[in-house]
Amino acid sequence: MKLLYITNKIAGVGGIQRVLSVKASYLAEHYGYHVTILATNQFGNSKIECPLSPKVNTITINPKRSLLFYFFSYKKLIQQVVATEKPDVVVMCDNGIKSFLLPLIVKDIPLVYESHTTQYNVQNENKGIARIVYKIAARLIRKFDAVVALTKTGAAELNTSNAHVIPNPLCINPTQQSSLSAKKLVVLGRHNYQKGFDRLFEAWKIVSAKHPDWELEIYGEDNPDCDIKAMAAALSLERIVFKKPVQDVAIAYADAAINLLPSRYEGFGLVIIEAAAFGVPTVAFDCPVGPGEIVTNHKDGLLIPDGDIKAFAEAICMLIEDESLRKGLGKEAIVMSQRYAKVPVMEQWDRLFKSLKRAEVT
Structure with a gap:
């Protein structure tokens, strides 16, 4: 062939x-x-x-x-x-x-x-x-x-x-999962309108005020047409670390506690299943068209009504504050990832x- x-x-x-x-x-x-x-x-x-x-x-x-x-x-x-x-x-x-x-x-x-x-x-x-x-x-x-x-x-x-x-x-086969104990949330994605960083930062403003000891890591290539660093600065946000994209996603997920997907739309949502393979649960907007078919809400991740920034922030806070829930979702996320x-x-x-x-x- x-x-x-x-x-x-x-x-x-x-x-x-x-x-x-x-x-x-x-x-x-x-x-x-x-x-x-x-x-x-x-x-x-x-x-x-x-x-x-x-x-x-x-x-x-x-x-x-x-x-x-x-x-x-x-x-x-x-x-x-x-x-x-x-x-x-x-x-x-x-x-x-x-x-x-x-x-x-x-x-x-x-x-x-x-x-x-x-x-x-x-x-x-x-x-x-x-x-x-x-x-x-x-x-x-x-x-x-x-x-x-x-x-x-x-x-x-x-x-x-x-x-x-x-x-x-699933493009990866992790040999070990995250302990979910590090106070770190991660986002992987291109810096553009689709990926919803403006929505993420509005939610992070709420989360970081309540949990100032947690950190947000963002992996992606800088884009002058969508300057997310300037967006964050305009909101006076702190504890955000901007990193270059990585070929080995283990660098991002191996010690992450929560994965975030604030996108306006997706064709699938590859980062959801990659995070899941490391036992990292995802909080995602239920945007068109992928997340709702990958994540089973409150079983292996959390789906939030699309665009509800307050609910998105509250879901993040819930996982930060409830370690047993976070680990329970993470365990089921590993099972979910094997469907792919x-x-x-x-x-x-x-x-x-x-x-x-x-x-x-x-």
Whole structure:
């Protein structure tokens, strides 16, 4: 089986990069797939930081940046790679507008579209003409042979008969869990509007006033367009430590007590299951679309009505003040994380790819 993944970039340590490196490596190592990852916008630091099997091939293309010529350059370069690699299946892992155009570029090969976002993003962040173009392009999703969403809700949003649900696999296998005794809360995520740091800081203002001996650690790359350090300073917040993103999430979770997810929306919520693998429970807004399908409220974490900052702060305080509850949720979180173990998740991918290849033959 020859598989071609197309993604925006494979550099960095974001969720998509971590998951793609795990899936590609697993398919190559355990199923004998010939896997190639094609990065279409790999600029600047091109270092691949997530572990990738030496059996996985990587290719980078750089389409012309001119708005007028970009699509034609993008199309030509992808067609050249497909002609050279001759894949049995092509998987699109880029959720930008151009990703929907793949059926217009690649013919006579089974195509899979991986959805890593939610329609909330389309409706609330794409404005004006961009929203219109996105909605028109998104109709091409029905031209793919299969569309894979990470959650049932995400699949329902796509409103297409070719949808499948395959969650992200757990990318880590911790050898030990956190004791949950350190007075530390953690957040991992990109510095942007989606991740809801403004909501987090409003909650932290309440929490830190009540529990000034606790500390908040935030892992993520600085973003001048969303300066969360300035947000924190404007609220005169203290005991916040800003750290660079890490490839090894054990650095964040191994001694954490509580994981926080203040996002406005998610495609899944990978940090929830990664924290859970270390026995660290999560307090999350029940935002679209992932947290509500991962966390069982008051069993392996706490789900808060989306946007209720006071309730979010109160839930954090409750876990800070009740160690037995914190440890109980953490114990169940470990069990929950195993629902996303690599073996059963990758078995689903293998079945899908082989079914598409058989369908092509017949």
